[in-house]
Amino acid sequence: MKALVVRLDSFGDVLLAGPAVRAVAAGCSHLTMLCGPRGADAARMLPTAPLLRLAGVGRIGADSVDHPGRLLDERHRRLPDRHEAQAALDTATALGFPPTAGDDGPLHVVPPPDTGALTGHGPYAVLHPGASAPARAWSPDRCAEAVALLADAGHRVVVTGGPGERALTRRVAGDLAVDLGGRTTARTLAGVLRMADAVVSANTGPAHLAAAVGTPVVSLFAPVVPAGRWAPYGVPVILLGDPSAPCADTRALVWPVPGHPCQDEVTGQDVVRAVHKLMQEGSS
Template identity: 60%
Template sequence: MRALVVRLDSFGDVLLAGPAVRAVAEHADQVTLLCGPLGEAAGRLLPGVDDVKVWRAPWEGVSPPGVEEADIDGLVRRLRDARFDTALVLTSFHQSPLPTALVLRMAGVERIGADSADQPGRLLDVRHRRQPGRHECEAALDTAAAMGFTPRAGDDGRLRVLPPPDTTTLTGNGSYLVFHPGASAPARAWGPERCAEAIESLTDHGHRVIVTGGPAETGLTRRVSGAVAVDLGGRTDARTLSGVLYFADAVVCGNSGPAHLAAAVGTPVVSLFAPVVPADRWRPYGVPHVLLGDQGASCADTRARHCPVPGHPCLTGITPHDVVSAVHKLVQETL
């Protein structure tokens, strides 16, 4: 059986699909992941994925392409040529799988399943409805199970990636913490000044700190690292970052892809979590973690990319002392 798993949004979203991908792989001869450009690097880290196809959907992302630019006809041809027997469409709780299901129907996929709040007509063969409050990872596994894709016996359902590489040449020897100050949405980011203060406080308490960030975040990582932390901004691809996170004692970051990558390599997370999305669905999954931030703030569940409340109070209320205390709690728990 040739199976297709679809997750069209971001890096962290694709990582959260990992346990469901493994469940599909347990029953299929070949598993292909169809994802967007932001999720490709994560998809190539997932056990159970044999091939990755990349496509920008006009209904996903902050700046989606126009319908003509997306070349839906071209995607239909690519999928038809691949002759998939079945497809699992994974979406977040606020997204509809039906546009994707329509494309898959046009491509001749025989059996399609998804979690759908809307009436799917003939677009879905298996229509699952998620239980309220389920974590995104659990909801994806539930949808896979509804299609008959149950996990392998002994699979704990946690996030997982391919074995991380040795990154000692980047981090040096000895224990360290990782601090990742960036986030894909400004509403989810702690201020640079607070990040710098927290990093100084962590080093004052005897911790060696490694600061990570993408190529577009080198100015930010340089600013918050100052003279006390190791700045790896722009120097790690997804696989290398998995190694840096794997060997860390703990990771401090916002609700972002690196939080889920840290969970996938089993590293505890201090999550600077802005409640613009619900923590019960998006918290670091399957690892010890501490959530910092006012989860009852007025911005809760708005899905805002830019904080709608002056002063960004849900995160500005966090102090460097809070971060140090949370790190110590996690490190002591995992000794």
């Protein structure tokens, strides 16, 4: 049997589907994944279920309440308060692809490379200042403050970011941190995150990649989406942000600049304390 798994979302969303993808792969002879770059525009114009039906796919199931019944052979409704990774695995199980024996559903990626040449030697913490949606980001000034305070506390700091975030990472790193803005691929970023003592990030792809390589996360979690569904999964996590802020559960992902007002209540000292707590728990 051949299977197709569709996740037309951002980098982190695809990572969270990993446990479900493993379950499907174990139950079929050939697996194909259909993904898009950060949520393909085509997916917004043409719903995936009609596309698959037109392509002749024989059996279509989804975690969905939106598609008309004629487009889905099996509609799976997620259980309340399920994390996105758990809900995806529930959907795969409902379609006949339970996890294999011994797979308890954590996030995993292929082993990343050695990135010591990028980060330098010795322990370090990572701060990732960007986010795919500005409403989820911490402001650049707060990020720079956290870098300075972490450095004052004796930490080496590595600042990461994509090719379009070089100006941001340069501003945040200053002269105090290693600036890797635009210098990593997804695989080398995984290596950088794997060797970190802790990763500080908004609710965006690298936070989930850190979880996939087993690194604790200080999550600067804007409450525009529910933490129970989208927080880093399967690793020690400290969530920073007010879950009762006015923007809570609004899905207000459009914001003109990085640094939603709800997020800037979090300070650099809050981050330093959270990093220390995760490091102490990891060494005990």
